[in-house]
Amino acid sequence: MRRLPRIDEFTPDAEGWGYFLCVGKELRPTRNGQILLMSLQDASGQIGAKLADDIERFNNEFEIGEFVRIEARSVWFQDQPQFLVTHIRRVNPPQDRLQGFREEDCVLSAPRSIDEMWRELQALVERVRDPHLRVLLNRLIGDHELQLREWPAAQTIHHAYRGGLLEHKLKMADVAATIARAYEANEDLLIAGVLLHDIGKLQELHYEPGGATYTRDGNLIGHIGLGLILVRETINGISGFPDDLRSQLEHLIVSHHGTREHGSPVEPRTVEAFILAMVDELDTRIHQVRRAINEDVGSDEFTAWHKRLGRVLYKGSR
Amino acid sequence: MRRLPRIDEFTPDAEGWGYFLCVGKELRPTRNGQILLMSLQDASGQIGAKLADDIERFNNEFEIGEFVRIEARSVWFQDQPQFLVTHIRRVNPPQDRLQGFREEDCVLSAPRSIDEMWRELQALVERVRDPHLRVLLNRLIGDHELQLREWPAAQTIHHAYRGGLLEHKLKMADVAATIARAYEANEDLLIAGVLLHDIGKLQELHYEPGGATYTRDGNLIGHIGLGLILVRETINGISGFPDDLRSQLEHLIVSHHGTREHGSPVEPRTVEAFILAMVDELDTRIHQVRRAINEDVGSDEFTAWHKRLGRVLYKGSR
Amino acid sequence: MRRLPRIDEFTPDAEGWGYFLCVGKELRPTRNGQILLMSLQDASGQIGAKLADDIERFNNEFEIGEFVRIEARSVWFQDQPQFLVTHIRRVNPPQDRLQGFREEDCVLSAPRSIDEMWRELQALVERVRDPHLRVLLNRLIGDHELQLREWPAAQTIHHAYRGGLLEHKLKMADVAATIARAYEANEDLLIAGVLLHDIGKLQELHYEPGGATYTRDGNLIGHIGLGLILVRETINGISGFPDDLRSQLEHLIVSHHGTREHGSPVEPRTVEAFILAMVDELDTRIHQVRRAINEDVGSDEFTAWHKRLGRVLYKGSR
Amino acid sequence: MRRLPRIDEFTPDAEGWGYFLCVGKELRPTRNGQILLMSLQDASGQIGAKLADDIERFNNEFEIGEFVRIEARSVWFQDQPQFLVTHIRRVNPPQDRLQGFREEDCVLSAPRSIDEMWRELQALVERVRDPHLRVLLNRLIGDHELQLREWPAAQTIHHAYRGGLLEHKLKMADVAATIARAYEANEDLLIAGVLLHDIGKLQELHYEPGGATYTRDGNLIGHIGLGLILVRETINGISGFPDDLRSQLEHLIVSHHGTREHGSPVEPRTVEAFILAMVDELDTRIHQVRRAINEDVGSDEFTAWHKRLGRVLYKGSR
């Protein structure tokens, strides 16, 4: 039996086996008995799956949140790709690793390699000329490496997958650097703002493969306040950090949503803060638009109505 | 010559001398020369003053922001009280104290005695049963006693005078305690929220007799962020402070403006937070209304149009 | 067989009989036949019920809106309490009263006793010192005693049960009295405003045990206009009622929603009107929040998303 | 000496005498003494006037709000028409009537004759077929004839002159009748709504030649509430008035501002209410636009920026 293809390389009528993360499971009654519906992820996407026979036996073999090994056939069902599963069991890591199982292959992830993105982040920090900002960045990034590599950028709206936060920061940094030069803004400060503006998300969210949830502090204080505290505490440990630089950097954190309506208690008052808020909104928005276009399954030139954006989107005549 | 009466006890045609704070000064040309217009304060209010003779000599005798000794006559001019000044000079403290000069008598102040309000604040803290909150309050209030006694509650909108912050807190505490009992809210937590919700104002504003200005951190970070950091740093120094209590108290700080539109990055999510935001708004609003009614000089049943509130206010047929 | 416990004292696996109000009934098809789903109320709450056998016979024994006697067993079903009913019939009052049936025990009601709340209301009126307001209150409250004892405060949003209007008024009066004293407002006028501000609801809604509906005048004129007319007509019958007092009291009625956006044609222009609008909003909001917290069945520290409030709410770590 | 022309027939360099209402007066200092500036009205408009000689004598001859007799010369001054006054005194009615003085000629008035408009109003009422509505209209219009003939439609925004309310009603009735027929609405009901929707203005405003002010009830209750009470009290005196007709008519009053934001506590819920709100807005808006165009003194194709409307308006290439 062959290995099943990646979810984003789906073709119907493939048969084989593969490793996935189970992120949903539901027993549903049918006219003649019941059926087991599942949602499975790999690094490249998410897919529905259905198991019809021997349900009671297989249903006890795994839980939501666990990695599983399945045997299945791929089909199109009601215009959606689907797996018809015949065997399923939870992964036994020591043994399955020998067959090529790797956790990171089974968790919805940013399209680029995390290691590559991490090196790019480190290079970015090295290019910061201001020594205080560079020390601060190294310290905060060093302290949170594990999280910064893995965390999504948001629970659902955009970049909601493993490595999404890192991907979002790097794309923003790319755009922000150009704009800083175009408008003679303080590039070091702006890059620091890009890298730290939502550092509070590391405390706002709790992330596990399969999804993110809000923490108590996340719900009650929010990532702007949490990030502000974290940055202040770190700066307090760096001797000689200029007070006006600290104030401007903290301003970038509190103002990065752009307006009070969007949750910034103080609105941009420096050139860098205006740029940061726009670059953040741009990256978020374009990511949403791209995803809506890519995920739309219709054959029209336009997507279905996008509720959050309040419009249809042009896909072109591909 | 007699002592001039307090500004809020103004009667026309009094002659005498008195001590005031000069908060405004302007040379204005007239048809036959020029005139020196001044704004003077004492603890009870603010008044316009005019000096017509010997202008060049007197104009050099004092600056804006200084305490002055004047000799004057009180008159009504265009429906407003005014002093016609004949002599003016800056106060010479060592010598003038012998004549009864006291700084606090010359600075626009809350109607109640600051010492009395301070004792009330201390009693409030003593009544807090939760030991961690009581320690926190004692520490923060002890550390900032000088400021907390003197600071205004805002630059212009409400309680914008010496002791205004303290007056605002105490009135809010009075109302909040009743409401806490009516709705079985956590009274200790709510009182702590009342006393600490705008502790960040101490860093947001720079106050000197005569007026308050925004600091750099005040403009760039704002009192919600500054207060949050201050409370967190203090709690970090109190061993055993329960984490959920910390989170709820910080929530009171970030949510106390009630909505994102009004500058709270997170909106109320606990009963105490809903109460705090409303009590804060109530005290602010009633103070504004009372002041507008008291300061309106017209003889109608209604005040003139109040621009910020967008309406006229009923004064009654007094 | 034993008496079933009150709905708010539900425990699973109780068997017995009881009296309830039927507020919903629906035949639903199943794989092997059909099932009868019901919603039942008693004074303490509402619960789902299910009848599986002998459906055709029992379905004819009662209608929506009738009091019923059931025999049932209590179970947990999909995280919700439920009755599995084996017998059901409409109540026969003369006979069932002998077994302890009382209408008021079977209608969703305020937690406090209506008689006790009514005495509290009367005491409140007696404490009003202004003779004209006291006469007015006695007349209006006397004229509408039956309704004022029973009516809910709203159709769905808050205090939507028997005695809810009375409960809402008393809680508001408690808070308003404190605030009146704190801000030297006219306490008599404010209490009159609290007791009369939504007197128009008695014409806006039509209430019967089980729920309230809007009347024609309720839909076309609304409780602000209806209350205004009712108060004016009553004042017209009280000789010597001061005209400015009438005007201020009517202002409390028209302005009590606080803003035009919320349906007040005139916004608060007296100190008492500002207080009344805020106390009304406070009581409404806290009631909503408390109910959302109490009714949330999840095991998290936070409730599920509350659509009307647009947020999750903190329940604490109970 | 000849009679001065009407204000709307102004030509420069006319000399003569005339009767006017003085609606403004101010002594203003100049380089060589002082000058008396006045605002004068006749039925057709308002104009500035200036008196330079013998000021002290003439200034005592009249007050704001009085009718005056002037002798003057007309001039253009800074692109505005103006009277240079040489004599002015208050009117002595018995004697000046002999010279042709009539109050109504000196008060800013609707362009059409009030008597003619009044007859049109009576004819409108006679055409109402529903007997209850016709009785109601006759009673309310009969009771308030004097006011309804004279009152302006608003204090400042539109139709702010003698007879303006009547002019506004008639124009609305004209348009509303067509629309009622086009959409098969209840024409009688709609005409009654047109004639009564702002009957409360008679209690909201206090009008005297020269201007209108808000009454206590106007400020505290507003014309929607006042009109509602007045209509209900009158209907109570008409036996057999159908209850659903009363309810629909009162709905027209409370909903005629169209939205809650504009001050209607209930929004339109009948076809007639939608039409009434739009016809009211249309007449108000077109009147504003026409006046802005007519009063603009520039020579451009467009008016100056109109602050309330937030735009410039096209005047055309006249």
Next chain:
Amino acid sequence: MRRLPRIDEFTPDAEGWGYFLCVGKELRPTRNGQILLMSLQDASGQIGAKLADDIERFNNEFEIGEFVRIEARSVWFQDQPQFLVTHIRRVNPPQDRLQGFREEDCVLSAPRSIDEMWRELQALVERVRDPHLRVLLNRLIGDHELQLREWPAAQTIHHAYRGGLLEHKLKMADVAATIARAYEANEDLLIAGVLLHDIGKLQELHYEPGGATYTRDGNLIGHIGLGLILVRETINGISGFPDDLRSQLEHLIVSHHGTREHGSPVEPRTVEAFILAMVDELDTRIHQVRRAINEDVGSDEFTAWHKRLGRVLYKGSR
């Protein structure tokens, strides 16, 4: 077998045959097999239909968007009219025309005859006195006769049926003419604006019997821009068309939504533009209200909650 009655003349228990347009079809599983649900239209309305026997055979006999011949019985089902279909097949035009089949009888249409409305439109154009506008109207209307006769006024909100655009224009013209005379507006210009303001809809929508969809240009440019281009191109071909008249007419097109929030890039700046925007809104709104009242199936005086209008509507006690 008899002919089935028109949909708007539905009575239960009629049996017969008829021609309809099929606008929806869905196979739905049931407990014992499956059922075929359909939506059918004729000129007067839309109705649900159900086929239970011989499903596989009949399901292949027709598709969505085709005209069909059915044999059926009419019944009430869950408070809704419905056809129980026993035979169904697609129309064979040559043959069925002999039995009386006509396409226009089977497409949801305006209540008035299209030929009659078209003659009314032509008469309207003939009454335009301005020669340039008349030429322009004749040219544009002549060029688009087929579409203008058939097109709906919108995809869903109002007049969403065959001939709806024409019906909308004529009703607007009727009302606009009266208003133009009442306010001395330029009637020719206003009528031209009524007839051309949404001419861009002909390119914005693609209409086929059964429904309208947005075109690429409709989604990306919108009918305001498309109409503007079309009018400009046509005017370019009319020699001597006055430039200020062109500018005013184009202004009517771009401003006819009344505000920027509603999609007009420029807001009304001429009297005619204010009138056009209001007449358009009036016709749209009244059409929506009438339809909601007519289609409401409940027995109350009020309709169910109307989501788009955010209110219930009064139907009266019919």
Next chain:
Amino acid sequence: MRRLPRIDEFTPDAEGWGYFLCVGKELRPTRNGQILLMSLQDASGQIGAKLADDIERFNNEFEIGEFVRIEARSVWFQDQPQFLVTHIRRVNPPQDRLQGFREEDCVLSAPRSIDEMWRELQALVERVRDPHLRVLLNRLIGDHELQLREWPAAQTIHHAYRGGLLEHKLKMADVAATIARAYEANEDLLIAGVLLHDIGKLQELHYEPGGATYTRDGNLIGHIGLGLILVRETINGISGFPDDLRSQLEHLIVSHHGTREHGSPVEPRTVEAFILAMVDELDTRIHQVRRAINEDVGSDEFTAWHKRLGRVLYKGSR
């Protein structure tokens, strides 16, 4: 006598002569006569000027909008730079050119050389690979070269000087190109959108050295509609221009304000449209912020309150 320095190189106490554009002139009375106040421009800025002697003679020597030659001394007056003028006359071009007069030196201009910016624009167009877009750009830019070189980007808000439109386009193109590459957008299309999105401004505004005014079409149709027509007319003349490309480009024009509230009748529905709207807003906003910071004359770290932006701005401790 020496040449006066450029306005942006102002130093006090310089004496000399120079050429300027007069953009304002006003006779103002003083205590002892009158004074002539002027506003003068050169390419680098604008400055106030005052003439005290021989006013009647000099006042006739020039008008607003004319180039003038002055002799003056530079001074600081009330914290503002100023010229004290002793001689002034209008420029006599043939003769003054011999002394070095050039119009372009006397008109407020973009900081960069127009010739240089123009070459950059041409290079941009050359880099467009899509042949249809390149032809379109060359045609439109060629047809409007004179205007595109000179026009400001707006009347007052941003880039309101000679060459401002060109400067705005180039800066936007620089940023947009980076973003296009970062998000794999269609760079050719985006650059075409940048260069053409406000081509309608050439018809919306009428520009003359000294300022811009709105044309009739500008006020009645607006630059979005005008640009749309212009682009469509030009595309109609290019054979084979792909229809979907035309539609997408026109979409960029109508949607470039980003939201309907800001005047776009259709909101962005392509990735390029989202980017264009944000880049336009970014350049506009940063230009506003930079100008506010540069023009603020205070010595604080923060500017005065910026009314349009609703905040103070951080200048830093320069």
